[in-house]
Amino acid sequence: MRSFKYLSLVVPAYKQERTIVKDIINLDSILSSFDFKYEIIVVVDGFDDNTFDKAKSVKKNTVKVFGYEINKGKGFAVKYGVEKARGDIIGFIDAGMDIDPSEISIMLDIMEWNKADIVVGSKLHPDSKVNYPFARKILSWGYRTITHLLFGFSIRDTQVGFKLYKRIVAKDVFKRILVKRFAFDVEALAVAYRLGYKKIYESPIKLDFSGYSSVSILNFWRIILRMLWDTAAVFYRLKILHYYDK
Template sequence: MKKFSLIVPVYKQEKTIKANILSILDVLKTITVPFEIIPVIDGILDNSEGEIKKIKDSHVHVVGYKNNRGKGYAVRYGFAHAGGDVIGFLDAGGDLKPEALLVMLAQFEFQDADVVLGSKRHPDSKVDYPTYRRILSWGYQQIVKVLFGLNVTDTQVGMKLYKRKLLEDVLPRLLVKHFAFDIEILAVAYHLGYRKIYESPVEINFFFSKTSMVWSKLFRVIYNMITDTLAVFYRLKIKRYYDNASKRKWRFDPELNFRINVG
């Protein structure tokens, strides 16, 4: 590994994002390779960008755009600004302890991985998670295993590392911008021959309130996750949409600085 880039999609996190980035910075300063942290402001809707800019450290490079476009676009936007040969993303918010990145990076190098996934179901994970979320997560993973044949126990934790070459091959093909973005990356990567996918332990303290978006939009989120996932399956297994030989509609995105798949 010559350089590590960590993308942090940020959406309305002005109250917590500065502390969040500082905690990540403290962890990554213990590694021996050059690194950068790239917070991506997914829509300028509050003062998240201003809070991050208070951090005067050359490792932190905040980027972003005016309108909210979803996590999938934010990760692709961050990739366009990343210089690492290993590139990861970590969800903002503080639920995930960034110390897990150290184990993931060591595992990535030791196993010459294509992908390392943070996993709630790894035996060494420490997870403070509501029962209903555990049930929903387990059910979704059964669907993923049946549809895509991925031999992993958890695809939805917002902490993942990828080889740069994998992202160069996969990201321009993707269509999902919101709910099933994580599984679209993994399913397409696996389909294209990137099979060295490993899971790594994480520590999660789930911050939860009954007035949160999780409660108010729970059924809509479930519906969108399932429909997006089925759409990925249809494109992958039936339409063969992601195949190298498949004819796709390409458009050059000047913000991303590469061609993207638009349908």
């Protein structure tokens, strides 16, 4: 028996009409095999396609679908979902299922064994099985180097879209988050460290990058620059303004 009784899993989704129904059904099938209560919170980050209507078509008591008209970013969507979450453990996983959600069993075990504050999926865990483009590996290495220099994280990989938080940690951290888009993972971990939630562990994942993304190639480099700018802003708020201490 696990010590917690309720899991909330947030699924931020943007332009995922191709996969969202399959994603939800797959997640529900996996979570229903466990002996605890759960909820799947789908947050549709902008009505730019039929993702919202497709998600709403899944009629399950364990699935809750929220959304808003204008795209605000993954960080905003996750924060929105965390605010709605009722679980003892609150996590999130990217829609599209490039990451195998069945690995949540291992993540939950790691959280239990270590009484962890946070468990993060990690491409660099020795037991991880990853398949994604070489260019992304280089960019990931570069960004990882920058964040380690700025924040001194003990974990090696901050950017995988699969994480679990104890409820008290998630609620305390995400109410302070300002980054609405892709650098929010780093901000959340930096805030957690600042608030004293340092029992953070990595968990293996299975990642198979499908090649489909809501991010166009045209916007890819803009996103990289925005991530760097947002990361610098997090450092400034953390180290200079002490904003997160409030």
